[in-house]
Amino acid sequence: MTAASLLRFEGETLSWDGAAVLEGLNLSLARGERLVLLGRSGSGKSTLLNAIRLKLEAARPAPRLALVPQDPGLVPQLSVFHNVWMGGLDDHSAAYGLRVLLHPPARERARVAPFVERVGLAGLERRRVGALSGGQRQRTALARALMRGGDALIADEPVSAVDPRQSGDLLDALAQRFPTMVLALHDPERALAIGTRIIGIRGGQVTLDRSTRDLTLPELHALYAA
Amino acid sequence: MRSTPLEPKPNRRLRAGQVLAGFGIATLIALIFADLDLARPDPWLTLRRIGAGLAAPDFGDPAALAYAAALTVAFAVCGVFAGALAGFVLSLGYGFAPLRCFCILIRSVHELFWALLLLGVTGLGPLTGVLAIALPYAGIFAKVFAEYLAEADPAATRALPRRTPPLSRLLWSRLPLALPELGAYTLYRLECGLRSSAVLGFVGLPTLGYLLETDFRQAQYGAAAAALAVYLALILPIRYWMRLRLAPLWLVAGAWLLARHPAPPMGDGALLRFLSDAVPAPLRMGDWAGLWPWLSRLLGEQALPGVAATLVLSQLALALAAAVAVAGFPLIVRRVAGRAGALLGHLSLVLSRSIPDYMLAFLILQVTGPSMIPAILALGLHNGAIIAHLMGRQGDALTARLRPDAPRGLRLAAWELLPRMSGNFFALCLYRWEIIVRDSAILGLLGIATLGFYVDAAVQELRTDRAVMLLVVSALLTLGIDAFSGWIRSRMRLSAPGMRRAEPETAEAA
Numbered sequence: 001m002t003a004a005s006l007l008r009f010e011g012e013t014l015s016w017d018g019a020a021v022l023e024g025l026n027l028s029l030a031r032g033e034r035l036v037l038l039g040r041s042g043s044g045k046s047t048l049l050n051a052i053r054l055k056l057e058a059a060r061p062a063p064r065l066a067l068v069p070q071d072p073g074l075v076p077q078l079s080v081f082h083n084v085w086m087g088g089l090d091d092h093s094a095a096y097g098l099r100v101l102l103h104p105p106a107r108e109r110a111r112v113a114p115f116v117e118r119v120g121l122a123g124l125e126r127r128r129v130g131a132l133s134g135g136q137r138q139r140t141a142l143a144r145a146l147m148r149g150g151d152a153l154i155a156d157e158p159v160s161a162v163d164p165r166q167s168g169d170l171l172d173a174l175a176q177r178f179p180t181m182v183l184a185l186h187d188p189e190r191a192l193a194i195g196t197r198i199i200g201i202r203g204g205q206v207t208l209d210r211s212t213r214d215l216t217l218p219e220l221h222a223l224y225a226a
Numbered sequence: 227m228r229s230t231p232l233e234p235k236p237n238r239r240l241r242a243g244q245v246l247a248g249f250g251i252a253t254l255i256a257l258i259f260a261d262l263d264l265a266r267p268d269p270w271l272t273l274r275r276i277g278a279g280l281a282a283p284d285f286g287d288p289a290a291l292a293y294a295a296a297l298t299v300a301f302a303v304c305g306v307f308a309g310a311l312a313g314f315v316l317s318l319g320y321g322f323a324p325l326r327c328f329c330i331l332i333r334s335v336h337e338l339f340w341a342l343l344l345l346g347v348t349g350l351g352p353l354t355g356v357l358a359i360a361l362p363y364a365g366i367f368a369k370v371f372a373e374y375l376a377e378a379d380p381a382a383t384r385a386l387p388r389r390t391p392p393l394s395r396l397l398w399s400r401l402p403l404a405l406p407e408l409g410a411y412t413l414y415r416l417e418c419g420l421r422s423s424a425v426l427g428f429v430g431l432p433t434l435g436y437l438l439e440t441d442f443r444q445a446q447y448g449a450a451a452a453a454l455a456v457y458l459a460l461i462l463p464i465r466y467w468m469r470l471r472l473a474p475l476w477l478v479a480g481a482w483l484l485a486r487h488p489a490p491p492m493g494d495g496a497l498l499r500f501l502s503d504a505v506p507a508p509l510r511m512g513d514w515a516g517l518w519p520w521l522s523r524l525l526g527e528q529a530l531p532g533v534a535a536t537l538v539l540s541q542l543a544l545a546l547a548a549a550v551a552v553a554g555f556p557l558i559v560r561r562v563a564g565r566a567g568a569l570l571g572h573l574s575l576v577l578s579r580s581i582p583d584y585m586l587a588f589l590i591l592q593v594t595g596p597s598m599i600p601a602i603l604a605l606g607l608h609n610g611a612i613i614a615h616l617m618g619r620q621g622d623a624l625t626a627r628l629r630p631d632a633p634r635g636l637r638l639a640a641w642e643l644l645p646r647m648s649g650n651f652f653a654l655c656l657y658r659w660e661i662i663v664r665d666s667a668i669l670g671l672l673g674i675a676t677l678g679f680y681v682d683a684a685v686q687e688l689r690t691d692r693a694v695m696l697l698v699v700s701a702l703l704t705l706g707i708d709a710f711s712g713w714i715r716s717r718m719r720l721s722a723p724g725m726r727r728a729e730p731e732t733a734e735a736a
Contacts, residue, residue, distance in 0.1 A: 073399075078402050088387070089387055090387035
């Protein structure tokens with residue numbers, strides 16, 4: 001593995017719930033790449049994302065990862081501020097965490113504010129996440145990842161619930177914050193706009209692995225053909 | 227010739243008919259051994275006097291009534307919250323087997339038994355009442371809280387950064403997710419705590435139960451009726467005044483009240499003296515050879531007859547509870563009883579649910595005199611009303627989904643509702659069985675020769691070692707019934723909705 005390479009799969013088989021989902025997987029990820037996974041739902045994108053996450057976590061030294069899982073894993077009883085601040089929970093002792101949980105100091109609120117504003121939730125910091133709409137919840141999860149920052153982002157359909165007109169802007173925000181990204185998306189147009197490389201999955205195989213420079217939309221739409 | 231495949235034989239499913247038959251035979255045997263004499267020569271005379279008292283409650287000493295009511299609430303609130311706090315801490319280590327055993331042990335001893343034991347350590351003071359509630363409740367809270375925390379949505383915990391400190395993991399994801407359920411369960415337990423607190427008056431703690439008992443013993447039925455009325459005025463509208471938001475207020479007020487209440491001087495080393503007294507007498511004397519005769523006499527002359535009487539009583543009580551449940555649940559289904567009828571049905575079920583079985587048994591005992599009859603009636607009515615309430619609510623929900631031309635009235639209950647809920651009915655009765663056995667043992671304090679009778683006698687004679695040994699027997703009996711009931715449930719393949727937790731009260735709270 002070269003210095004720029006973050007991980008490599010060589011002929012591996014990934015399974016989910018005991019059944020093989022992806023067979024004979026060959027894949028590598030280099031620093032600075034923005035990898036987009038495309039494929040119909042159930043094709044194994046989430047399984048691959050999970051395998052990539054596990055591999056990155058096992059690397060030594062492990063890169064700092066931020067996650068936006070498909071189920072965003074927010075805590076509905078807590079406020080937007082708390083859910084966003086939670087992105088950096090491992091940077092603090094449990095005692096300081098408890099203090100922020102009970103009474104957030106002004107400087108922590110100030111630290112979180114730009115990220116909440118960037119995803120368009122300014123003014124809602126004190127709102128309980130349980131009282132938000134689906135799109136607003138997803139934005140909260142994005143703000144949590146932005147707040148965490150780090151070497152790489154792994155996101156599973158991170159803009160599926162937001163207005164399509166704003167999803168491009170939100171993906172740009174992620175791209176500005178994270179040097180390396182692995183995203184699962186369902187919109188080929190967005191994939192071409194944000195990605196540097198596209199991985200197409202079909203029928204339990206990686207059928208496409210190319211740079212976005214020489215890819216066209218019709219080729220990507222073919223991944224979804226019946 | 228083909229060889230037969232050697233597969234493990236699957237457990238044969240127990241059919242409802244088989245369980246009912248076994249249950250019927252057990253009930254008949256229990257009937258043979260039960261002491262069902264009406265000891266009072268003329269129960270009607272007493273009944274008339276009590277009726278006159280009930281008709282004209284005597285609120286002659288309002289200050290004493292108010293103070294006893296306040297103390298009843300104070301014991302309940304302080305005891306339940308102390309138990310909840312301890313239970314929460316214990317729940318964090320519930321995966322650790324010795325800690326789990328400790329929790330099972332403390333919750334298998336009834337509040338009244340704890341109070342009896344603690345009288346020798348902390349005396350007849352506020353601490354005894356609080357601990358008697360807090361100790362068993364801590365064991366229950368630990369188990370239920372551990373389950374709620376384990377069942378919190380795992381997605382939030384997974385989304386946390388990997389190196390998050392474990393305490394932060396708990397405080398930021400699992401705890402806030404489970405908090406609404408922990409709160410609802412604590413609120414429900416506060417209601418149970420109020421019942422426990424009132425009953426603690428029967429061993430001498432200054433709650434409403436104490437007033438009720440002394441007034442009854444002095445045949446001042448008007449004053450007793452007043453105490454009962456105040457108790458009902460507290461427990462019936464409990465949903466309206468016992469809110470989690472108000473809980474801190476009740477807690478502070480309760481703690482202040484109990485701190486002001488005089489505590490008896492116990493002298494130094496009461497705890498050490500108690501612990502040394504709890505060691506079997508022969509061992510204390512260093513006479514190891516005497517241990518076996520001591521044990522066999524205690525087991526043969528007290529534990530065995532006590533266990534037998536407890537089982538006989540609980541079997542008859544369970545049979546009555548099942549009958550009350552089947553007859554009582556249609557009362558609160560609107561399509562069976564009508565709107566006004568359902569309201570009346572709710573009222574009668576709430577009344578029998580809210581009066582603790584111990585208090586109910588004491589009341590009936592005043593009329594019938596000492597025998598198993600008051601205990602059977604009290605346990606059967608109280609537990610039957612609880613099962614009927616749960617079944618009735620389920621039945622009410624069911625009627626909306628029935629075909630439009632389904633019958634109404636009793637025919638609906640018999641043909642459409644009961645068959646659909648029979649699984650749930652068996653599950654509820656089997657869950658309740660363990661509680662009935664536990665409470666049957668306790669009713670011995672009223673003079674029926676169940677285990678509690680021998681425990682009480684041992685405590686009166688200051689033979690702590692015997693009392694502790696009998697409590698161990700009582701706890702083992704409860705655990706054994708719990709295991710047996712679980713075995714029947716699994717062989718009947720019963721999993722009633724909302725009954726997943728082994729703690730049956732959770733379904734009540736739902």
